[in-house]
Amino acid sequence: MKSCSLVAPAKINLYLEIIGDRPDGYHELVMVMQSIALADRVELRTLAGEPTRVCCDHPEVPTDDRNLAARAAMLMAQRFPEASRRWGGVEITIDKQIPVAAGLAGGSTDAAATLVGLNLLWDLGLTVSELQDLGAFLGSDVPFCIEGGTALATGRGEKISPLPTVEGLYLVLGKYRSLQVSTAWAYQTFREQFGDRYISDEAGLEERRQRVHSGPMVSAIARHDLSKIGNELYNDLERVVLPVYPQVVQLRDTLVRQGAASGVLGVMMSGSGPSVFAGVESEAQAQRVREETARAIPNPDLELWATQAIPTGIDAISS
Ligand code: C5P
Numbered sequence: 001m002k003s004c005s006l007v008a009p010a011k012i013n014l015y016l017e018i019i020g021d022r023p024d025g026y027h028e029l030v031m032v033m034q035s036i037a038l039a040d041r042v043e044l045r046t047l048a049g050e051p052t053r054v055c056c057d058h059p060e061v062p063t064d065d066r067n068l069a070a071r072a073a074m075l076m077a078q079r080f081p082e083a084s085r086r087w088g089g090v091e092i093t094i095d096k097q098i099p100v101a102a103g104l105a106g107g108s109t110d111a112a113a114t115l116v117g118l119n120l121l122w123d124l125g126l127t128v129s130e131l132q133d134l135g136a137f138l139g140s141d142v143p144f145c146i147e148g149g150t151a152l153a154t155g156r157g158e159k160i161s162p163l164p165t166v167e168g169l170y171l172v173l174g175k176y177r178s179l180q181v182s183t184a185w186a187y188q189t190f191r192e193q194f195g196d197r198y199i200s201d202e203a204g205l206e207e208r209r210q211r212v213h214s215g216p217m218v219s220a221i222a223r224h225d226l227s228k229i230g231n232e233l234y235n236d237l238e239r240v241v242l243p244v245y246p247q248v249v250q251l252r253d254t255l256v257r258q259g260a261a262s263g264v265l266g267v268m269m270s271g272s273g274p275s276v277f278a279g280v281e282s283e284a285q286a287q288r289v290r291e292e293t294a295r296a297i298p299n300p301d302l303e304l305w306a307t308q309a310i311p312t313g314i315d316a317i318s319s
Pocket of ligand 1: 025026027028029138139140141155156157183184185187188
């Protein structure tokens with residue numbers, strides 16, 4: 001029996017621009033992704049002679065093959081049948097800390113941890129780039145989650161180019177427990193409402209790529225300019241999610257109002273939402289804004305975290 005324990009961080013999107021539709025039904029994106037300290041813990045244990053199973057006591061996390069981590073183990077078994085025969089199934093135990101369907105890549109990061117963990121347990125010696133190629137079969141955010149840190153993501157989100165580390169960015173993150181947004185719904189609604197922006201041929205996509213607005217965010221990151229990073233936060237999916245979810249608007253507005261008093265750098269929804277984050281420059285400030293926001297919205301359904309940007313993705317802490 002072999003086992004390993006991994007930290008699987010959530011992500012936020014500092015920037016998310018939809019530049020066109022694609023023949024495969026996905027959307028062509030330009031994103032700046034950032035790992036954050038809020039993380040799941042994933043434990044893997046080989047199970048000689050037994051099938052793979054997922055253990056998770058969170059009521060909203062499926063433990064059958066709808067779970068992306070289970071699918072990651074299935075993919076590894078298909079690709080590496082000899083190792084799979086040798087080691088048998090794997091028990092994947094997920095300590096869920098990242099909220100589900102929140103725009104924080106919670107499922108994707110568990111899948112990324114499973115790929116990284118099985119690479120270690122089965123002594124496969126796969127490189128980060130080989131793991132990312134496998135991750136792309138599971139979901140658009142999985143390749144980013146493997147290496148994490150700060151990165152530009154293009155294509156449908158699976159093409160990753162590392163960016164300089166963002167240091168000293170603290171965050172207040174909020175999500176209503178009972179609200180979940182389907183990523184597929186958010187993209188589909190964007191397509192329906194802003195269809196005039198869509199181009200499906202390669203020449204048109206290339207022309208749109210020339211006009212993306214991510215340049216100022218990328219150069220703010222290169223210059224380690226936190227206040228400019230705050231000014232350049234952007235997410236196209238806010239345009240479809242905010243009109244349908246008034247609580248998200250209320251949370252966003254409250255964080256913006258706190259910001260005027262407490263020096264918040266910027267406020268934005270992450271991914272397809274409904275989580276919203278505010279960037280600040282110190283841990284003490286993050287705690288203060290978290291407390292003030294909890295006082296301003298005294299709703300037990302609202303969960304708030306003080307967290308921070310981190311420079312790493314999946315981290316194996318023991319094996
Ligand atoms: O890749 P993933 O399975 O995480 O995506 C979930 C859904 O989000 C997709 O089925 C698709 O509807 C939508 N999506 C998209 N374009 C992307 C990424 C995701 O339309 N680039």
